[in-house]
Amino acid sequence: MGPAPVDASIISALAALTGAAVGGLTSGIANWLNHRSQVRAQWLLHEKSRRQILYRDFIEEASKCYIDALQHDEADIPSLVGLYAKMNRMRVQSSRQVVHRAEEVTRKILDTYLEPDKNFVELREMAVNGTIDLLSRFSDACHDEFEDMRLF
Numbered sequence: 001m002g003p004a005p006v007d008a009s010i011i012s013a014l015a016a017l018t019g020a021a022v023g024g025l026t027s028g029i030a031n032w033l034n035h036r037s038q039v040r041a042q043w044l045l046h047e048k049s050r051r052q053i054l055y056r057d058f059i060e061e062a063s064k065c066y067i068d069a070l071q072h073d074e075a076d077i078p079s080l081v082g083l084y085a086k087m088n089r090m091r092v093q094s095s096r097q098v099v100h101r102a103e104e105v106t107r108k109i110l111d112t113y114l115e116p117d118k119n120f121v122e123l124r125e126m127a128v129n130g131t132i133d134l135l136s137r138f139s140d141a142c143h144d145e146f147e148d149m150r151l152f
Contacts, residue, residue: 058086069112101138
């Protein structure tokens, strides 16, 4: 006698169970990947928002400090402390390029306190020829960082 014939209903049942298992596994993996992607997108949105606030505050503080440095030889210590605090927060949260540009801005502000004070005519001339724009390279670095965050 040869092997017993396999009942067609058993083959159908095994095929159905295998299909259900594969389908369930595929669905589970797809749900997990989708959830993971959503969590990452939410984290990136939150991180971008945190950095935007930090960079905005740094830009405002640096602008005030720079104008003060252009007009006075006595440093506004409380404002400089605030500027350094924001820069140190960037060291934890931001790209090296953003931190590097923030350090450049801060050094320029400190150096400006040592230069002769500028009068309104000199400030206007700096505005016209673009030399008053201390933050353009910092802003560009922030923009590049946000573009890099979009790629993930």
